[in-house]
Amino acid sequence: MxxxxxxxxxxxxxxxxxxxxxxxxxxxxxxxxxxxxxxxxxxxxxxxxxxxxxxxxxxxxxxxxxxxxxxxxxxxxxxxxxxxxxxxxxxxxxxxVAGPLRLAVSMTIVQYILPPMLGRFLRRYPGIALRMQSANTGDVASAVLDGSVDLGLVEGPVHRPELKLEPWLRDELVLVVPAGHPWAGSTISLEDLTAAPLLMRERGSGTREVVDAAIEEAFTAAGLPGPRMIPAMELNSTEALLAYIEQGLGIGFHSRAAVRGRIRMGTLVPVTVKGLKIARDLSFVTLRSTEPRGNAALLLDFLREHRHR
The missing domain is CATH 1.10.10.10 (Winged helix-like DNA-binding domain superfamily/Winged helix DNA-binding domain)
Known part of the structure; x- marks a missing residue:
């Protein structure tokens, strides 16, 4: 420690x-x-x-x-x-500009989206001492709520009235399968998903909540009975899930930012699901009662610039 x-x-x-x-x-x-x-x-x-x-x-x-x-x-x-x-x-x-800056950031953002932006920010303000923890969306919200961090970044909804969400970037979740899979590069039906071994993030993850809600909504809109989809595997690491998908142990929905490199290398292939499109907001989370100040406000303004790029 x-x-x-x-x-x-x-x-x-x-x-x-x-x-x-x-x-x-x-x-x-x-x-x-x-x-x-x-x-x-x-x-x-x-x-x-x-x-x-x-x-x-x-x-x-x-x-x-x-x-x-x-x-x-x-x-x-x-x-x-x-x-x-x-x-x-x-x-x-x-x-x-100096002093500490405490962040809590959900997994997809901290691994695939934030590194180049934080690199530029800290090169601009080398006097800032960054302390950052990665966690799922629920734990990020708790850290902001108890004051142990100055700012949170999350990839899913936050169900705490004391907290305020500000949309930052739009993210798309895509279904990926391993190279050589029968579905690779094709379009499948919603019903096909019910027989597939899904590898998913753990409950409490923003990605998991968004995927579950989108699938249920799509089945309802299509007039289909609610899906009974029990994950073949649940892990709290996107990288681990993608590695298992590459090995042919299942399929999964992941941020396009997370799978872009593997799609380019050909180890994973995107699949279109007819009637299902999953998008979400990546958001800043702060206390509703208090506006961020100091270094947290500085980082917020810096990251907002990327919303328009």
């Missing part, structure tokens, strides 16, 4: 406290902060003496927070986040 982000305005004892709480170990916290273990212990003892409360239960094998420690961690995290934002906003006022 990496050391916690630190604001230069933050009391050092609180930085050490947050590290021990995150690592659940004085030794690992010392390693993460490049300190000696006695130095970490000394800082925690001094903080406990200053507050008049025990912050950690050291009786078990693992270090655990006491109720006082839980309360302090909550407030210390809030304070740290405010200080980090203040630093970024002050730097922006002075014409400098």
């Amino acid at each position: 990496p050391p916690p982000d630190r604001s230069t305005l933050e009391n050092f004892r609180l930085t050490v406290f947050r590290a021990v709480a995150a690592q659940k170990s004085f030794r690992r916290a010392a390693e993460a902060l490049y300190l000696t273990q006695p130095a970490v212990t000394q800082q925690i003892k001094a903080l406990e003496a200053e507050l008049g409360a025990s912050l950690f239960d050291r009786t078990g094998k693992a270090v655990a927070l006491t109720p006082a420690g839980e309360l302090l961690l909550h407030r210390a995290t809030e304070g740290h986040d405010l200080l980090v934002r203040a630093q970024a906003e002050l730097a922006s006022l002075e014409g400098r």
Whole structure:
């Protein structure tokens, strides 16, 4: 686990406290902060003496927070986040761009769409320290909601009224089969899908939700009974699913951005499904109650430029 982000305005004892709480170990916290273990212990003892409360239960094998420690961690995290934002906003006022930027990004976007854009952004603003996590759409939404990231990018719908979605790019999902498959390069019917071994993303994935909804809608529009399609495989990795499809173990719906290279190489072939076209918005997700500021707002403006290209 990496050391916690630190604001230069933050009391050092609180930085050490947050590290021990995150690592659940004085030794690992010392390693993460490049300190000696006695130095970490000394800082925690001094903080406990200053507050008049025990912050950690050291009786078990693992270090655990006491109720006082839980309360302090909550407030210390809030304070740290405010200080980090203040630093970024002050730097922006002075014409400098620096400080942390925390992102949560769903799988397709982080693998196939964002890398060249983030590369250009960070070359333009080298003072920004990016921390990014990849997750499915549901987990990205949760990270934005609990404040652990400044901005989220998702590939599916978000069912949280506290969050705001802003469409960014339009994406198409295509059915792909391995080279040599009987359907390769052809057009199939909706009914054909019910007998196919589908390899799909896990539930909670934006791609999975969009595909399930589009197939159900297409069957309804065609006057067909609802499909009973049980995936032959469910994985949380697009790359793994595509590798299994290449090996002839099934077929799947994936972003055109994800399969473009494999189609060009000839290992995967797109298939048209009559009466089924799947498109979706890739979106920014933010708190409805608060407008992004500082580096998050800067990245939003940068990425919006690509919406018109």
